[in-house]
Amino acid sequence: EIVMTQSPATLSVSPGERATLSCRASQSVSSNLAWYQQKPGQAPRLLISGASTRATGIPARFSGSGSGTEFTLTISSLQSEDFAVYSCQQYDDWPHTFGGGTKVEIK
Amino acid sequence: EVQLVESGGGLVQFGGSLRLSCAASGFTFSSYAMTWVRQAPGKGLEWVSGIGESGSGNTHYADSVRGRFTISRDNSKSTLYLQMNSLRAEDTAVYYCAKKGDYYWYMDVWGKGTTVTVSS
Numbered sequence: 001e002i003v004m005t006q007s008p009a010t011l012s013v014s015p016g017e018r019a020t021l022s023c024r025a026s027q028s029v030s031s032n033l034a035w036y037q038q039k040p041g042q043a044p045r046l047l048i049s050g051a052s053t054r055a056t057g058i059p060a061r062f063s064g065s066g067s068g069t070e071f072t073l074t075i076s077s078l079q080s081e082d083f084a085v086y087s088c089q090q091y092d093d094w095p096h097t098f099g100g101g102t103k104v105e106i107k
Numbered sequence: 108e109v110q111l112v113e114s115g116g117g118l119v120q121f122g123g124s125l126r127l128s129c130a131a132s133g134f135t136f137s138s139y140a141m142t143w144v145r146q147a148p149g150k151g152l153e154w155v156s157g158i159g160e161s162g163s164g165n166t167h168y169a170d171s172v173r174g175r176f177t178i179s180r181d182n183s184k185s186t187l188y189l190q191m192n193s194l195r196a197e198d199t200a201v202y203y204c205a206k207k208g209d210y211y212w213y214m215d216v217w218g219k220g221t222t223v224t225v226s227s
Binding site for chain 2: 096
């Protein structure tokens with residue numbers, strides 16, 4: 001199966017600063033990669049699909065990039081509501097594996 | 108409003124069985140593939156199983172559940188199911204159902220989840 005590795009595990013950022021999250025696949029997944037946001041006690045929410053396409057209603061401060069094995073989620077200016085756990089998922093091959101997640105916390 | 112509501116979770120003994128349901132509304136259920144994802148306490152998301160629009164012959168499983176779990180759907184009832192047999196402690200998790208996106212297998216709508224606890 002394709003192993004998805006996210007880094008860092010925890011990212012401490014001040015409000016207003018930029019956050020850069022990484023996701024690496026053990027083999028190419030083309031652009032078949034999604035990013036999800038999850039807050040405590042809530043279900044995940046789709047942010048990005050196709051590596052770079054924002055989902056409906058997602059603010060422009062969220063952007064995704066990459067293809068193949070290396071992907072990045074960037075939050076350009078962190079707002080208070082953005083502190084959460086972010087997970088990447090590949091849907092190029094079965095099983096559709098997730099990364100372990102990156103927790104973005106307030107610095 | 109597009110909505111997914113899971114049910115059927117609970118406390119079950121090691122080796123027991125449980126059937127989860129996911130009731131869909133607000134969209135044409137029969138036109139979308141569906142997925143189950145779980146999250147163990149304090150852990151990340153784990154993809155569990157997926158099923159195509161028509162169901163039969165188009166099912167997929169994580170290695171950790173293959174042979175023990177069965178995904179199915181009843182399009183006439185707009186309901187997704189997960190039959191879980193031979194349950195283990197490591198199956199303890201919140202189980203989410205999710206709807207496939209319009210074109211690819213990302214998940215654009217999620218339910219709130221149902222909790223399964225396997226006791227030894």
